Amino acid sequence: MTPTSPSSTPRAIALQVLHKLGTALSVLIGAVTVAFFAQTALPGNRATAILNIRAGQAVQRTPEELAQINQQYGLERPLVVQYLDYLVGALRGDFGHSYQQYRPVAEIIGEQLGATVVLALTAIVIAWILMVVWVTLTAGRGPRVGAIGSLVDVTAAALPAYWLGIILLLVFALGLRLFPVIGGTGPAGLVLPALTLAIPLAGFLAQATRTEFERALDQPFVISARMRGQGDLGVRLGHVLRHAILPAITLTGWALGATLSGAVVVESIFSRPGIGQVLVTAVNSQDLPIVVGIVVLISAFYVLANLLVDIAYTIVDPRLKGAAS
Amino acid sequence: MTALRPSVIDAPRVALTKRPWSLYLSIGLLAFLAVAAVAPNLLAPYGPTAIDYDSALQPPSFLHLFGTDESGRDLYSRVIHGTSQSLLIGIGAAFVSLVLAVILGALAALSVKPVAILVDRSVEILFAFPALLLALLLIAITGPSAWTQVFAVGLGTAPGYARMVRGQILAAKNSGYVEAATALGHSRGRILHEHILPNALRPLVAVFALSIGQSIVWASGLSFLGLGVAPPSPEWGALLDAGRAYVTQASWLLLFPGLVIVALALSATSIGRHLQFYLEKGRRT
């Protein structure tokens, strides 16, 4: 997560990128491994579960019934074989077939991924807008405004998504009827779920940014900009903000992963389609190929997001840039 | 819910000294909750599961401070009686998380190279799993219960702390006084014991306070999803879960338990921040 000190030669940079990719890959293989073996530790007999889910009855099953399912899903093979088979498949983007839907997991996830990614990205964008506006307005404006500003930051950051979501739903959808109660995938259905994720995130980013912002306000380059006659807002947006948002950028890479998992809660509250909904349903019904597929996918996202953050960091941070050139 | 991992890695340091009222308020709330946890009967007028069908779904009143639920149970009493369980789960999870973090962090920073790299990679892998997913995986394996919740939240949040511990130890290891001690020929064990660990672990006191609040928020979230302690337990997340079905008729069933969770999380954060501030001041002087 921390930016590595850049080297000057292209060869060194290439090596560094290779190293990062290697790390990313090993993390992913590790994630697949952990997720796969976690599912084998699940209680009960998997073939029984598959049959019962399909029948909606919780009963024991006869050996003949079980044998058929075991054979169909290759559950009687040695675990190591199942694992290797799975790993090779996963690297090709094949996560097996859902026990319940008979369909490739990759296809199921593919269908649902879009809605969740849109939700997560929208939430991050809204969080940034809220955060930038709020911090620019309230940071470094004397103790009283600052106190209110940071109180709001801290409170917003402490709001649990599951509670905030229900309150927003209750007030704006059920009470005032401003938004649909069944989110769906349209823009109107996106507002409340995205806000639910964005508000705590904004508060959280604002905490990190505010400190930096106040520190940057006292920097020489700010004073010189003011002396050149630049207006307060101009200075804040043009110079201070650029310096103050560095920690927030780092945190955003992490936030993408966290927001994707926050989507689990939010999608369930707002009846919104997405991988969160699929995941909860799958956990509830032990449709393990789906659970593992989603877990691996989110981990991959996290790894990717952090690679991107490393890159963004080098672009935004003038000090690092200076060092590199 | 979002603000977990980085808040301890990159804990933003806000100037705190001038406004101690927030600290007093936080300590006051925690003291109240401590009493509620230890001796709920002092504060709660009714039992936690005392059903009274004649007063079902009543709004807040002097008789029922937070209103009543579908079985006529007094919500205020249930919140009070649920405190011990909610706090225990939170403290337990924070404890599990820190113990794991110290072990993993220390191994990654101090052991011989292949082991260190292995641990480091493992932490990295665990960190790649969003905490909620780790918790979900664990719950899927063991089934939901209070204990699972403690370990799920603890395990889910440990990798972040482990990275922090590792960083702290490495920083301490490379600091001037350790170099000096090494130059003086002090033994490895002595250096570790006298210099590295105290300096690396001191910030954990504050982190522990911060993480209790967060752990409670997380654990309640699991109960809310129906993956933790289940109704009719008065654990706060379970109260929220149970209240969901009545949200349009009896919004108080959601409002009050949620407010208590938020208030507790804020108090724990506030106390954690102050601790952090004083501990750092202590180290500088």
Place this chain on the structure above:
Amino acid sequence: MSLPRSARLVAPLAIVIAASLAACASPAAGSGEGQRIDGGTIVYAPQQEPACVFGGWIEQAYISYNVLDSLVSLDENSQVVPWLAEKWEESDDGLSWTFTLKDGVGFTDGTPVNAEAVAYNFDYWVTGGNSTARVWLFGYYESAEVVDDLTVRINLSAPYPRLADNLTQGYFGIQSKDALETRSDEDNCSAPIGSGAFIVEEWNRGQNLVLVRNENYTSWPANALHEGPAYVEKVDWRFVADATTRVAALQSSEVDAIYDVPAVQWKTLDDGGYELERYVTAGRPQQLSFNTQIGPFTDERVRQAFAYSLDREQIVETIGQGVIPFEGNGGVSQSTPGYSQAAADRYTYDPEKAAELLDEAGWQLNADGVREKDGETLEVVLPYGAGSIVNADGAAILQGVKEQAEQVGFVVDLIPVPQAELFAGAYSTAEERDIAVGYWTAVTSGILYINWRPSTPESPNYSNQAFYDDEELGQLILDANSAADLDTQNELYQQAQEYIADHALAIGVYARLSTLAVAPNLHDVWQEHAQGGPTFYDAYLTE
């Protein structure tokens, strides 16, 4: 507040309403005002999304009922009427049934609905195609033979005069043989090919399932309200798990009809002008089965004491707000043919009697108000399928059961079991639980056979949740199943229920409901009579 009293007044009323609603489910409800819209889309919000359209789960039967036609249908007077079969006949020895199919009916893939396809479906169900159809046919079904193109004969090993009644359930929908044989499992799962009023157009998992009208529909059941293709062009099944959200979506006109109306919202919707439909599911009610093999409930007196300790009626009426009917019978529910009122009335709230019985059985009260015997406390494990078999109202009712049983000295471990664990077999053995909760929809009291057939080593019955392997009870039910005339059959089924009640093997708690709330501009949605699923064939929208 005097809710219980008013609720008590409401209760009998509710049954009357239920009856009139049941009647409403037939043509009467169709007197819609406003102009009928030609075509249009009905948005319907049920609670659970099944994995496949066709299967052994009731949620699947509800969907497949609109896509697949069955041989026969059940009308509002519980009479079996023609659907794909024009007529049927039971042989004199009761060992074979001959169904004559309508001529000229085709599946939506163009293949004909003929005897060969029907025979193929019977074999498909019993070999794993539908686990619930399988248990219904188990022990009786021998073979299905093609007599001629439109005549199929079902051979049984013992007489079963109510076979046609059972075949009205959605588990017995007829699919294209060609489709079953040649298409992938995936295709047959997500879009089975039948001859029904609607065809599966698309399934956006996690969101909705879209059914489109079958323009060439010719095989409506005899109890349908009109002829020809369905009125509406599409039905959009939009899955919304949260009950509050479903109600709000109906109120804000985002959906036209919802399933499973929470009791607490019933009055609000009624006042708001929504049409409410309530079907009291026949078959096994939500009941408590006691473990008669291991633990304290092996003693009949302890089982009876548990029953006497509960004021089930009060609990159900408070939580159920007069909408959920109390059901005292542990065998079958009040809407099932052959229901015994005597069995239902066997136990009323009597804590003194409960205490007496427990004293007699040697369980003494200790200082903590808990019963003990030989140093062991009277602790019983009561797991329930939370969110799957028991909904939120049901969970609240079980909490009341726990509270009241504990008043006489039981300790009840009420354990909500998530669907995953439940279906993986958690708490399914006699060692793991003392009480089992659950319902099972059925058309006849023949459900008693499924739930009480004694287990044998060769043929274990895992649906016998009391683990009560009793020849006397088993024989009563077997005799009832094969009894030639209806009165004898009902009499025998009633005896079986009374046997269950007398020995306190299972006690009823409440009758499972299938409820719908329908917007004022949607008409003639009816609940089919076998299981209470919504039927959209006759439904239409008005301006």
